Amino acid sequence: MFSRVARRAFSTTKFNPYKVTVLGAGGGIGQPLSLLLKLNHKVTDLRLYDLRGAKGVATDLSHIPTNSVVRGFTPDEGDGLKEALKDTDVVLIPAGVPRKPGMTRDDLFSINAGIVRDLAAAIAENAPNAAVLVISNPVNSTVPIVAEVLKSKGVYNPKKLFGVTTLDVIRASRFISEVEGTNPTTEKVTVVGGHSGITIIPLISQTKHKLMDKEKREALIHRIQFGGDEVVKAKNGAGSATLSMAQAGAKFANSVLAGFEGERDVIEPTFVDSPLYKSEGIDFFASPVQLGPRGVEKIFPIGEITAEEEEMLAKCKETLKKNIEKGEKFVTQA
Numbered sequence: 001m002f003s004r005v006a007r008r009a010f011s012t013t014k015f016n017p018y019k020v021t022v023l024g025a026g027g028g029i030g031q032p033l034s035l036l037l038k039l040n041h042k043v044t045d046l047r048l049y050d051l052r053g054a055k056g057v058a059t060d061l062s063h064i065p066t067n068s069v070v071r072g073f074t075p076d077e078g079d080g081l082k083e084a085l086k087d088t089d090v091v092l093i094p095a096g097v098p099r100k101p102g103m104t105r106d107d108l109f110s111i112n113a114g115i116v117r118d119l120a121a122a123i124a125e126n127a128p129n130a131a132v133l134v135i136s137n138p139v140n141s142t143v144p145i146v147a148e149v150l151k152s153k154g155v156y157n158p159k160k161l162f163g164v165t166t167l168d169v170i171r172a173s174r175f176i177s178e179v180e181g182t183n184p185t186t187e188k189v190t191v192v193g194g195h196s197g198i199t200i201i202p203l204i205s206q207t208k209h210k211l212m213d214k215e216k217r218e219a220l221i222h223r224i225q226f227g228g229d230e231v232v233k234a235k236n237g238a239g240s241a242t243l244s245m246a247q248a249g250a251k252f253a254n255s256v257l258a259g260f261e262g263e264r265d266v267i268e269p270t271f272v273d274s275p276l277y278k279s280e281g282i283d284f285f286a287s288p289v290q291l292g293p294r295g296v297e298k299i300f301p302i303g304e305i306t307a308e309e310e311e312m313l314a315k316c317k318e319t320l321k322k323n324i325e326k327g328e329k330f331v332t333q334a
């Protein structure tokens with residue numbers, strides 16, 4: 001028997017029927033990300049796809065008594081990719097290879113570009129209205145690849161394509177709290193630009209710690225920019241960030257769903273098709289974005305920054321432009 005309170009809670013709980021698909025669900029990020037999505041009450045239909053292992057992960061997660069049905073798909077039985085994508089609302093893509101020590105994210109391009117291109121083509125065909133959240137590196141290039149594929153199929157909606165840069169944002173909160181001895185859960189740092197090394201720009205001048213001394217600030221910025229390397233080095237050949245990335249990906253997906261649900265003031269920095277520096281040939285840029293029922297509602301400019309940050313921005317733009325063009329050309333000049 002339910003108690004009166006429990007019965008009331010049960011009868012008034014509203015479940016929104018969102019379908020979410022993870023491509024690369026059997027991997028280091030895919031598995032914990034799928035677990036976190038299984039725990040998200042906004043998700044009712046969770047589809048997990050991978051070249052291998054997705055069925056086992058799905059069966060395992062299916063025993064958790066949350067509101068979603070979870071199914072696993074692989075290419076060996078029927079058209080698994082098609083079934084995983086059919087009319088889904090949100091697709092997260094952590095498919096692809098991770099770094100080993102000594103590699104840059106750009107070194108992953110030769111393998112991951114083709115993986116992401118082919119998955120984008122399947123999305124265009126089976127879920128043209130889905131929000132696409134790209135995790136696979138190098139994000140600065142894989143997001144433009146997805147855009148070009150969707151354009152070539154006539155289904156590109158710039159309001160629904162996102163490069164997930166949330167890991168930079170959560171790292172920034174954590175690292176600044178370590179430096180300042182504060183509570184990481186209340187630290188907010190706006191991180192703009194892209195997702196690799198010097199293209200990652202944490203705007204410390206816009207935090208409550210803007211008076212931090214120069215040496216401390218420079219070390220903090222460097223740690224945020226190269227936080228990924230810290231994990232790659234510690235894992236010593238076994239891959240890159242997976243658990244913190246799963247948390248970041250699940251957080252961002254939850255914000256996209258909150259936007260779909262019409263929640264107000266859902267703002268997340270993310271790498272999107274952006275007007276901010278288009279006149280300089282930079283088609284994509286990460287800055288705070290308001291999320292809503294149609295995806296991107298509003299892209300905020302980066303606001304007032306210091307001369308030091310202006311310098312970082314100039315360097316970021318140079319690299320970002322090349323990374324974006326590399327991705328675009330991979331599709332358009334194929």
Ligand SMILES: NC(=O)C1=CN([C@@H]2O[C@H](COP(=O)(O)OP(=O)(O)OC[C@H]3O[C@@H](n4cnc5c(N)ncnc54)[C@H](O)[C@@H]3O)[C@@H](O)[C@H]2O)C=CC1
Binds near residue numbers: 240
């Ligand atoms: N955006 C970000 O902040 C971050 C991005 N990453 C990137 O995420 C990607 C995945 O990293 P991990 O999960 O650690 O790698 P992983 O190797 O553990 O998992 C990747 C999974 O993708 C699957 N896969 C490969 N090709 C596929 C295809 N065509 N279709 C479906 N699945 C496919 C593999 O079978 C594997 O299970 C890497 O490119 C990594 O650099 C990693 C951390 C942070």
Ligand SMILES: O=C([O-])CC(=O)C(=O)O
Binds near residue numbers: 137
């Ligand atoms: O460093 C990597 O290769 C993975 C990644 O993008 C990150 O941890 O930020």
